[in-house]
Amino acid sequence: MSSVAGHTDGGRTPAALWEHWGVTSTWVEPSNTATALLLLGRGSDPATERGVECPGDLPAPSDPDLVARAAAAKAALGTKVFVLGHHYQRDEVIQFADVTGDSFKLAREAAARPDAEYIVFCGVHFMAESADILTSDRQRVTLPDLAAGCSMADMAVLSQVETAWDVLTELGIAADTVPVTYMNSSADIKGFVGRHGGVVCTSSNAKRALDWAFEQGQKVLFLPDQHLGRNTAVLEMGFSLDDCVLYDPHKPNGGLTPEQLRDAKMILWRGHCSVHGRFTLDSVNDVRERVPGVNVLVHPECRHEVVTAADFVGSTEYIIKTIEAAPAGSAWAVGTELNLVRRLALAHPDKQIMFLDRAVCYCSTMNRIDLPHLVWALEELVAGRVVNQITVDADTARHARAALDQMLALPGA
Numbered sequence: 001m002s003s004v005a006g007h008t009d010g011g012r013t014p015a016a017l018w019e020h021w022g023v024t025s026t027w028v029e030p031s032n033t034a035t036a037l038l039l040l041g042r043g044s045d046p047a048t049e050r051g052v053e054c055p056g057d058l059p060a061p062s063d064p065d066l067v068a069r070a071a072a073a074k075a076a077l078g079t080k081v082f083v084l085g086h087h088y089q090r091d092e093v094i095q096f097a098d099v100t101g102d103s104f105k106l107a108r109e110a111a112a113r114p115d116a117e118y119i120v121f122c123g124v125h126f127m128a129e130s131a132d133i134l135t136s137d138r139q140r141v142t143l144p145d146l147a148a149g150c151s152m153a154d155m156a157v158l159s160q161v162e163t164a165w166d167v168l169t170e171l172g173i174a175a176d177t178v179p180v181t182y183m184n185s186s187a188d189i190k191g192f193v194g195r196h197g198g199v200v201c202t203s204s205n206a207k208r209a210l211d212w213a214f215e216q217g218q219k220v221l222f223l224p225d226q227h228l229g230r231n232t233a234v235l236e237m238g239f240s241l242d243d244c245v246l247y248d249p250h251k252p253n254g255g256l257t258p259e260q261l262r263d264a265k266m267i268l269w270r271g272h273c274s275v276h277g278r279f280t281l282d283s284v285n286d287v288r289e290r291v292p293g294v295n296v297l298v299h300p301e302c303r304h305e306v307v308t309a310a311d312f313v314g315s316t317e318y319i320i321k322t323i324e325a326a327p328a329g330s331a332w333a334v335g336t337e338l339n340l341v342r343r344l345a346l347a348h349p350d351k352q353i354m355f356l357d358r359a360v361c362y363c364s365t366m367n368r369i370d371l372p373h374l375v376w377a378l379e380e381l382v383a384g385r386v387v388n389q390i391t392v393d394a395d396t397a398r399h400a401r402a403a404l405d406q407m408l409a410l411p412g413a
Helices: 014-020 066-080 103-111 125-134 158-170 187-195 206-216 226-237 258-263 281-290 304-309 316-325 338-347 371-382 394-408
Strands: 081-086 099-101 118-122 140-142 177-182 199-201 219-223 244-247 266-269 295-298 331-335 352-355
Touching (some): 099 103, 103 125, 118 125, 118 371, 125 187, 158 266, 177 226, 199 394, 206 226, 219 226, 226 244, 281 295, 281 331, 316 331
Parallel strands (some): 244 266
16 A cells, blocks of 8 residues: 555544545444553553653654654655555554555565665564564664564463473473464564474464474474464364363463373464454354344454354455455454454445444554654654664574475465
8 A cells, every 4th residue: 555645634533534535434433441542552551561662752643744744754765665564553554554464465575675775564573573584684674663562472482382392392292293383473483483393374374384284293383372273273174172272381281281282183372362362252143133144254363162153264364355355235244453344344335344342452552553653763764763673683583484484385375
């Protein structure tokens, strides 16, 4: 998506921007909750969060010139900068993205732009790490707000995973276990997987990655999202729920007996997405009662009972393509991040598109990247200062790259 240089809509809400650009919709905003402001990224805890304080002056959110300032800074940098925008970003940020997409698509897009000296990643920390791994040494990747992390990625810490591997080694089953990590994981975890002959996967190629893994070994340690691993194994590969066990890193031996670990085909890490994990079976039943004939479309990071009750299941790109191809007049309840659902609803006013949950549910860390932070990051680059650079050490990057390259080598990749 190209930028909208020349617009001076600073301070307008996303809905107001869409109205200004001539887009109408039947979109109804979900109701606020007690944590709505936190989910919007307003409020901080400097004692525990990275990157809350920015060197220099952060523009005020009320600054009416924010859009013009971002456009001017981006124009001044020209081809030296390449701005990536994840689908879950706010509209105020997405309007300046050169490319939009999911995490892996964006990392690959960055690698495909070797002439861009600066990669400004409007996403979260692990995504910027992947971009640094896949780009050249001369390119510098920045994250406008270092507090933009990922709760799922943070649920798998390298020391915990190494302890789990020691447990499998002591039981004599590590040699038959292939580690597979979701793209939504830290560089440390990708590096661990690469060192142990494993592979990275995305939500769209998880089955291909697991098929490959089971050709290499008898069982899989799946990190860090239990729901994607379980849903793929059971619904796409024919495994039973009994073939899957849940490893809790906060309990001795993961809270499992040696027999459970030996018998399991899928050892699932106890991690989940805080956004997709909030959708429930009640959410599905409720929307079916309220909207006769509604199609329920959800991401595979949702709970197993939600996925099995849905009509359509797929990655972020799948969700977008499904909505785009849907007939006019059709009704859709979408179980994924709210910024994307709202953007789809506003882009397709001929369809009834609603959020699966009645309450607001943004990705709180993704929403840390707002227009003031983007303006600050771009203007600092114009001034010759690289802020919030994301770097992965050479050894970790080498092993993580091996796991990513193995994903790219999968049949059909």
